[in-house]
Amino acid sequence: MKITITSTTKLTTIEGVPCRIWEGVTERGVPCHVFVHRLAVRNEGVLCEEFDRELKETYPPAAEIIPLPFFLLTDDEPQGAG
Secondary structure, eight states, X not given: OOEEEEEEEEEEEETTEEEEEEEEEETTXXXXXXXXXXXXXXXXXXXXXXXXXXXHOOBOOSSOOXXXXXXXXXXXXXXXXX
């Protein structure tokens, strides 16, 4: 799967971990949200300063973001379900 994502100004906490919410779309056109805790660039002579500047660019969210329960994103069902 390939996803193109754009950083938003929206922050949330998942299981006690702060995350920035990114909006994305798959290569087949399915919109999605990505919850990013950390993001880094390889330190191999790449322009780290440029990466940092781009990383700080954010955009307002385009749509209401409704977090899904984690079990909906996995094959596991919650205890007592089913």
